[in-house]
Amino acid sequence: MPLPELPLDVYTQIFSQLPVSAANDGSISLARCSQANSLLREAACQSTLWDVHYRARYRHPAQAFSDSEGQDLPEDARLRYISRRRLDCTALHLLERIVSCVGDRCNTMKELVALSFDVWDALEIERTQPLPVMFQQPGQDLNTLVAPHAFPRRYWAGVALDLIAKSYATRLWRRLGEDPAAVSFEDAMAALSCFCGKSPLEMQSMFDDLASRCRAKLQADGCELNTADAACDVARICTGICDFMRSEGFGPADGTDFRRVHHHFAHFYLTTHRQTIPLSLVHVFVAIGTRLGLQASPVDFPYRVIAHVSHPSPTVDDIFVDVFGSDTRAILDPREDVARRCIAVGVHPDEIPQFIAPRRATPLILRSARNIVSSEFEDTVSPRSLIRTAVHVTKCVVTLVSEQMVDPTGFLLGTDTIQFDCATYISGIIAPALPAPRNRHLALMCDHRIRTARDEDSVVTMRTSSDRTVLYFVGMIFQHARYNYTGVIIGWNSTCDATESWIQQMGVDQLPRGRHQPFYNIYDVFGQQRYVAEDNIAVNADPHPSIQALIDQVPSLGMYFEDADIGEDEEGQTKARLLLSPEYQKKYPEDGHFGNAWMAD
Structure with missing residues (x-):
């Protein structure tokens, strides 16, 4: 006997209780119900039911x-x-x-x-x-x-996300180079974080949240936010924003921390590095102020970057805000404080107006690039991978925004530039923005880098065709016999494939078997890539923590491996290997079987 049908609104109410998440669990059930009888289909196809699932899965319009x-x-x-x-x-x-x-x-x-x-x-x-x-x-x-x-899959999804974000950033800076009024200061600066794989929506959301809480605080303090009114107390609003920022942990970096490369990326100085440099604090101030209705802009001030806020009344002086020094004095007098600071750094009085004018994004993003270059040599604490990323960002910004002509080929295509960078934003966005013949030259060099990488990817390394016995294999967790660090093998050569200068510098010929032995490309647990002689490879006796350290410190580990295997030898000693990814199964087709035998031995 068929079950009686319920009214449509009851089914609708039931379907509205399905779980909502980005993982699609509820939406899959809703889709299946829409394939049932006509009444269920009518209920399950209602737009309002799907709207919550859409918004849960898709944050990016x-x-x-x-x-x-x-x-x-x-x-x-x-x-x-x-x-x-x-x-x-x-x-x-x-x-x-x-x-x-x-x-x-x-x-x-x-x-x-x-x-x-x-x-x-x-x-x-x-x-x-x-x-x-x-x-x-x-x-x-x-x-x-x-x-x-x-x-x-995790690794390659991350690579794709990085390239999408980089493509957005370079496209934005390209527009900035073509029309300085086309891109806001906030967006141009926030796009630096795209080279760390961050979505611009993430930066916007954090600024929106800060501005919302700042608005609530100012209103609770009785501050009127009628920013279009000529009688508006703009100075009070600016001071209130600075007070709010300090209450949120924003403030001046000092000492050796001042040169940390983190201070140039919005996702850091909006979260973990709120004690930061003047330019970054002004970026936050302008983003909040703009959302509160202020006409806020940066000033490329020679002493340190400050903020300019236009007053709605033409008879009232505009406001200059020293966000970095706001704990002592936020509002600067344009005739006394600002002029005195300019003269103190050698600016002629007749030139002061050009130094205190509100600026668009271009000079500030270039100033950030110069700061990054300084940080490259003075920051001895930050991860080298982040510093390399920051330097590459600088090169992209200078190429697209600066009026100074540079040869982008050697400038952009460093040793860390992967073929996918060349195939996407470098050849597709940066190269077409350049004048001839630089555009053609860069495009040709990108094509060369892509073809070289394609040729390298097609190389298959066989153990059975090696001219000497190779004892170890890709994926083996090992301990360096001399320096005791732990690492994982990601490739090998049957003999030393380094330059003669490297061989001499590293004393390779002083090893028991010298240069005529297998050498292994490895990553250590600190994220450093090294080249190690077989004489220095030993079995690691405690591989469990090493595997997690490798995952944490080697972002590209997923390109090489997909799982791990831990076992014991006949003496009860622990040994481990990482299982090859599909890519490295093709590049080293015999190493997987050799690893199986080694683990079973």
């Missing part, structure tokens, strides 16, 4: 940051969700091709990155999927279902 013109998404939330999910499926198919090394990876990555922020949320979900048990942090659910090749 479709084409929110894209310059391309595309079809508008349907107004109906269900159809909008379906349209975005189709794009997600396209992105995940491309990601699978990259992970599995199918076809031309550079062109596949280029196609994936071209989908831009429309697929950012889907790739972000991939980057947070569960890892195999051996890679999980303590306390995680060991029964979680793990997708095939989860670790490589």
